[in-house]
Amino acid sequence: MSIFPTARDVRTTPEGLLWEPSRRRVRGLKGDVTVVDSRHPVLVWEPGVPVPLYAFPHDEIREDLLRPAKNPPTGTHTGSDIFYDLEIDGLSVENAAWTFPGEDLAGYIAFEWFRRVGRGLDHWYEEDEEIFVHPRDPHKRVDALPSSRHVRVEIDGTLVADTRRPVLVFETGLPTRYYIPREDVRLDLFEPTDHSTGCPYKGTATYWSWRSGNGGAGTSGGSAVPPNVIWSYPEPLPAVGAVKDLLAFYNEVVDITVDGEPVERPVTPFTESLTREEAG
Template identity: 35%
Template sequence: MNDLKKRAESLLKDGPVKYESSPRRVRVLQNSAYIFDTTSAILVWEHPYYPQYYLPEKALQYAKEALLDGGDGYLISQIYLPGDNTEKHPNAIHFQHGLLAGYIRLDFRNFHWFEEDDQIFVHPTDPYKRIDVRRSARPISVELDGVVLAESAFAEHLYETMLPVRYYLPWTSVDWQYVKPSDTTTQCPYKGTANYFDVVINGKVYKDLIWWYRTTLPEVVQVTNMICFYSEKVDTILDGKKLDRPKSKFG
């Protein structure tokens, strides 16, 4: 509840970073029914990193609402299907004035979302960002604390807007005596679900330093079952040259 209230109050006070209409058909599935089916959604950047879908209030169908809280210019509610007897919890913000008046912001995690006929995950992708993957035969190695963790004659170079280049190496390039499984998983709307490994050197554990995708979305199929290190936290030697560690929010 508090997170939704803070988000609503911040947006009403400062406004979004930007917003624009989307030409895509957006559907929201809850249990057994599509509670939204609209071509009038807007993309709202609440922060610079990625957008969220805001849906016209008049497009809500089949579902009911339970008002849970509110404030000046917004209401917080639970949207649910008739017959749903689950405990009430907040999952929607209704904006009553300002730029976003007449729109509902749903908690993305509580619903199944579709753009046209493809399901999307985590959050909508940013139409101003892209990912390119290029295979490179430039030799590459990864080191940490004087230990060579991986060496390969080639890698898949993944270029993602606003992020450092990521180098995906084959599994056979890794020295597995330093690598231990991690229970961590994350989801990316551009690539898929990532699994992680820790690195352990002389008893020191570097948590979740490596990730890989068992399966990927079609746009990045080249990096399926490839290994990637956080280049912010290791030394990367590409084509014989040690690269500077990039700075990012993952550093």
């Protein structure tokens, strides 16, 4: 086996799982209790799921905190039928962990991430940096590049942003995102919301919605614009520090022009949820 990870390190199980060893130290905590401290994790991709998760050798987790699940689910993870409840100081978290079927991943246990599914371990670290929602995919790249392109954003014919100093974020599997200085955005046409999301590559985002009554569009009452159409990272992770406090729009639901050329509205994993919010 090669010393460094390559495409050949990715392996396939008969159940259709993809997996590969990771060289990162990974820790998972529930509150202040360290449940996982692993130097030999594996990354696992389930069929049809675009992001990976971690599984860990038994001897690198606190198995004394696990109990056979009282109400194991069905169909939540590929072929899995062995689940565990996590019990810490009288607190029980149902179906917090599970094992995968087959020989390839025998001896490993996976855990849910609270920020992803609403249960499981609260805090995760790769080396000493906290990560959120799901593990970082080693086959995915995120670059934040300052640019002098001319970017204009319109909503229902109203010009809401115009800049020649954007930061372009290129993220594998997603459309280019255009991050714009606040001074170049008509932020008076939007209102902050209490919505937030976490990203393992960029950090925690805050959001704004299009104000109702802006030329017939709004965030309610049959609005043509879904809520939380703008986001920003006030404290981005170091790798994308160039986007700090800049504002980005969902390409999926606004009209963006770059250097005079209209950008086609993409279809992404976010399209369905944005459309559903719009219809609601």
